[in-house]
Amino acid sequence: MTWPTTVDEAIALQEKLRYLVVTTTDPDLDVRVVAGLDVGYAADDRLAAVVVVLDATTLEPLDEVVVHGTTDFPYVPGLFxxxxxPSLMTALGKLAVxxxxxxxxxxxxxxxxxFGLAxxxxxETGIPSIGVAKSPMVSFAPPGDARGSHTDLVMDDDVVGRALRTQSGVKPVFVSVGHKIDLDRACxxxxxxxxxxxxxxxxxxxxxxxxxxLRDPTEHP
Structure with a gap:
């Protein structure tokens, strides 16, 4: 795929692709293998794109891929x-599972x-996906203190996600549908x-x- 190189091109692509998002869950979806994706940056503009694959029941690792690279796309909120x-798609393509x-x-x-990253x-992949953010892009009411408590994230009168308490008494995470899954199942x-x-x-x-x-690239070339 040829990736956008300007802000205007990127926004136009998001606006085009957003209508392809499916917010329902296939009744046959059985999550046995789950992947976590993350990208980190070094001070010298290097990045590391990581995909870690776990057994969804035991949470034991099954596979992992690290792709080192750089990016020329500007740092613009909403366009991360x-x-x-590009690096995450390369990493996904190298998975054995x-x-x-x-x-x-x-x-x-x-x-x-x-149309966020998830x-x-x-x-792009056709795989069900979830966004789990450490901070929200909208204001929210704090959920109750108990694990599993949640409140809605609302944009323009639409519920777009949840502030979800995963552990009692700790800060919530912010869950939203990525593709081919509904919000209840995602949470x-x-x-x-x-x-x-x-x-x-x-x-x-x-x-x-x-x-x-990023600390020691020789460990994961």
Whole structure:
């Protein structure tokens, strides 16, 4: 694929592809293998795109890929996908195991144009995808303190995601549909993937590998 090189081209592509997003779940979806995706940046503009694949039941790692690279696309809120997608797609193409679900460190439809990184990855790959962000792009009411409590994320009177408490008494994460999954199922999968910590294991393990690979690229060339 030829990726946009300007802000206007990127926005136009998001506006075009957003209508391909499916916000329902196939009744036959059985998530046995799940992938976490993350991109980290070094001070010298190097990036590391990481995909970690886990057994969805045991949360044991099954596969991992690290792709090192750089990006020329500008740092523009709402367009981070165009900095990260090329390297993430390369990493996904190197997996030896095909995931049933992608869990992205970023937004899905909880995005100004309803087409965040999780949507873009889902539409490009055809794999169900979820956005799990550490911070929201809209204001929200805090959910209750108990694990599983949630409140809606609303944009222009539309519910676009949830602030979800994955552990009692800790900050929520912000879940939104990426592609081929509904919001209830997305939140259920995130809770299943976060039995002990705030972040789902997919995100935690991908983030750890990202930091390690940027600190010592020779470990993951």
């Amino acid at each position: 996908a165009f900095r990260e997608m 095909t995931p049933d679900l992608l869990v992205c460190d970023g937004q899905g439809v909880a995005h100004p144009r309803r 949507c873009h990855l889902g539409v 259920a999968e995130v809770l299943r993937l976060a039995p002990r910590y705030r972040l789902p294991e997919t995100t935690r393990q991908a983030d750890q590998l990202t930091r390690l690979s």
